[in-house]
Amino acid sequence: MTEERYPKVEHYVGEIKGGLRPAMKLTVIGMVHSNPKSFSVTLLCDPVDANKDVGLLFKVNFSDKSITRNARIAGKWGREEKTIPYFPFTAGDTFKMELLCEHQQIRVLLDGRQLCDFTHRIQPLNLVKALQISGDIKLTKVA
Numbered sequence: 611m612t613e614e615r616y617p618k619v620e621h622y623v624g625e626i627k628g629g630l631r632p633a634m635k636l637t638v639i640g641m642v643h644s645n646p647k648s649f650s651v652t653l654l655c656d657p658v659d660a661n662k663d664v665g666l667l668f669k670v671n672f673s674d675k676s677i678t679r680n681a682r683i684a685g686k687w688g689r690e691e692k693t694i695p696y697f698p699f700t701a702g703d704t705f706k707m708e709l710l711c712e713h714q715q716i717r718v719l720l721d722g723r724q725l726c727d728f729t730h731r732i733q734p735l736n737l738v739k740a741l742q743i744s745g746d747i748k749l750t751k752v753a
Contacts, residue, residue, distance in 0.1 A: 629736025649745025
């Protein structure tokens with residue numbers, strides 16, 4: 611029974627074969643834990659060394675209902691972007707998140723609705739080689 615109350619924190623790392631490129635779509639389907647604090651979806655340049663550059667950190671914080679986006683280049687985090695039209699995540703609910711890579715930006719859709727965009731800061735895009743997901747969610751599918 612304790613398993614249900616303290617679900618294990620998800621930690622997933624998947625390689626993006628050949629690196630990120632325009633017209634590529636990453637899909638994350640999962641379920642938010644019943645008492646979530648936060649989770650993050652991160653596009654990494656190095657799947658092994660998480661201290662390397664980050665193409666996109668998408669961090670969902672339930673305590674203040676915020677979604678923060680940022681990137682790390684040459685070891686330095688850039689300017690945070692926090693504007694969202696609505697907070698789409700609910701404890702205990704399933705969600706489908708799609709990251710659409712376009713030429714200028716990554717477009718984030720949630721359950722088919724556009725949530726936000728994040729302009730690429732890392733060039734060339736194919737330096738982004740891995741998807742990392744961690745936090746208070748249970749993944750059902752990553753594609």
